[in-house]
Amino acid sequence: MxxxxxxxxxxxxxxxxxxxxxxxxxxxxxxxxxxxxxxxxxxxxxxxxxxxxxxxxxxxxxxxxxxxxxxxxNTKWDIHVDEQLDLNLQGHYIMICNHQSWVDTTVNQYFGLTRMPLTRFFTKWELIFIPFVGQAFKILGFPMMKRHSKSQIAKNPELKNRDIAEARKACEQLLSQPFTLLNYVEGTRFTPEKHRQQKSPYQYLLKPKAGGLALALNILGDKVDALVDMTIVYPDGVSGYGDFWLGEIPRIAVHLRKIEIPDWILQGSYENDREYRAQFHQWLTQIWQEKDQIIHQMQQRLSSVTTES
Missing domain, CATH: 1.20.5 (Single alpha-helices involved in coiled-coils or other helix-helix interfaces)
Incomplete structure (x- = not known):
C-alpha cells in the first residue's frame, strides 16, 4: 500500500x-x-x-x-449548446456565467477558443500596475475601470457619472474587433457559506448583481449578436485551480443557451430610472431561476450516469 x-x-x-x-x-x-x-x-x-x-x-x-x-x-467533458445559439469567431457576444472556482475561466477559454472570439472581462484599473499581467489586459482590450466606493461617490457624486463614462468608453473600444465580454453576474465565487449569508432563494446560485450586466447591455446591446448564458457544473464537487491542472477533476459539464434581449432593455437607464431598474431585476431574476433549474437537471442527469456506470 x-x-x-x-x-x-x-x-x-x-x-x-x-x-x-x-x-x-x-x-x-x-x-x-x-x-x-x-x-x-x-x-x-x-x-x-x-x-x-x-x-x-x-x-x-x-x-x-x-x-x-x-x-x-482523465477529465471528461460534457458540453451542450442549444440549437438556437449560433456561435462564430467573428461575432460580438456578451456572456453571463455562474462562478464557483478559478477553473471557470479556463473552462470558458477551453470551450471558446475554436467557437468564439477572445473572452474579455471587466477588470480593476489598479491591475495595470501588476507587471506583465496588467499591461497584457490593457493591450488585449480588457475593459479596465477606476471603480469608486459608495463613500467616495457620496462625497463627490460626479464620480458616479465618471465611472459610467469610463465603462462606456471601455466597452465601445471592443467594437473595433470581434469580442466576447464575460460577466460573472453573482459578483463572487459561490460557496455554501456565502449562500447561507445571502439567504439566496436559489439552490445552486448566489443572488445576481444586475448593475454590470445592465451597463454592458445599455452600451453594447444593439450591437451584440447574442447574449450567451453559460452554465458550468462540476458533478463530482468543486475543486481548486491546482487540482484541475493535476487532472483531479473527473468531469466538467457545460451548457450554453441564447437569451433574447427585449427591446425595452435598450431604451432605458438602469442608473436613473427606478421603474426600469425594477423591471430589469425582474427579468434577470427569471433568467436566474431558469439557470438554477438547468443546473438541477444537469446534476440529476450526470448523477444518473454515475449510478448506471
Whole structure:
C-alpha cells in the first residue's frame, strides 16, 4: 500500500512539474511579443497589431488546451449548446456565467477558443500596475475601470457619472474587433457559506448583481449578436485551480443557451430610472431561476450516469 501511495505521489508531482513547466515556458514565449507590440500602440493605433496580439494570445491558449486534452485525459467533458445559439469567431457576444472556482475561466477559454472570439472581462484599473499581467489586459482590450466606493461617490457624486463614462468608453473600444465580454453576474465565487449569508432563494446560485450586466447591455446591446448564458457544473464537487491542472477533476459539464434581449432593455437607464431598474431585476431574476433549474437537471442527469456506470 505504501509503494502504491508513493507511486501515486510521484505521478502527481511529475504531472504538476510537466504542466507547470509547459505553461511557464509558453507564457515566456508568448508574453514578450504581446507586450512589445502593445508598446507600438503608444505611437500609432493599428488594427493589425490588435489582430496579431489576439493571434498570439490564442496560440498561448492552444498550448493550454493541448495540455488539457493530452496531459489531463482523465477529465471528461460534457458540453451542450442549444440549437438556437449560433456561435462564430467573428461575432460580438456578451456572456453571463455562474462562478464557483478559478477553473471557470479556463473552462470558458477551453470551450471558446475554436467557437468564439477572445473572452474579455471587466477588470480593476489598479491591475495595470501588476507587471506583465496588467499591461497584457490593457493591450488585449480588457475593459479596465477606476471603480469608486459608495463613500467616495457620496462625497463627490460626479464620480458616479465618471465611472459610467469610463465603462462606456471601455466597452465601445471592443467594437473595433470581434469580442466576447464575460460577466460573472453573482459578483463572487459561490460557496455554501456565502449562500447561507445571502439567504439566496436559489439552490445552486448566489443572488445576481444586475448593475454590470445592465451597463454592458445599455452600451453594447444593439450591437451584440447574442447574449450567451453559460452554465458550468462540476458533478463530482468543486475543486481548486491546482487540482484541475493535476487532472483531479473527473468531469466538467457545460451548457450554453441564447437569451433574447427585449427591446425595452435598450431604451432605458438602469442608473436613473427606478421603474426600469425594477423591471430589469425582474427579468434577470427569471433568467436566474431558469439557470438554477438547468443546473438541477444537469446534476440529476450526470448523477444518473454515475449510478448506471
Amino acid at each position: 505504501s509503494a502504491r501511495k508513493n507511486q501515486s505521489i510521484f505521478k502527481k508531482i511529475t504531472k504538476g512539474l510537466t504542466v507547470g513547466s509547459v505553461i511557464t515556458g509558453s507564457t515566456f514565449l508568448h508574453g514578450p511579443p504581446v507586450l512589445a507590440l502593445g508598446l507600438t500602440k503608444l505611437f500609432k493605433k493599428s488594427s493589425k497589431v490588435d489582430e496579431t496580439n489576439i493571434q498570439i494570445t490564442n496560440s498561448w491558449l492552444k498550448v493550454n488546451n493541448w495540455l488539457i486534452d493530452h496531459v489531463l485525459p
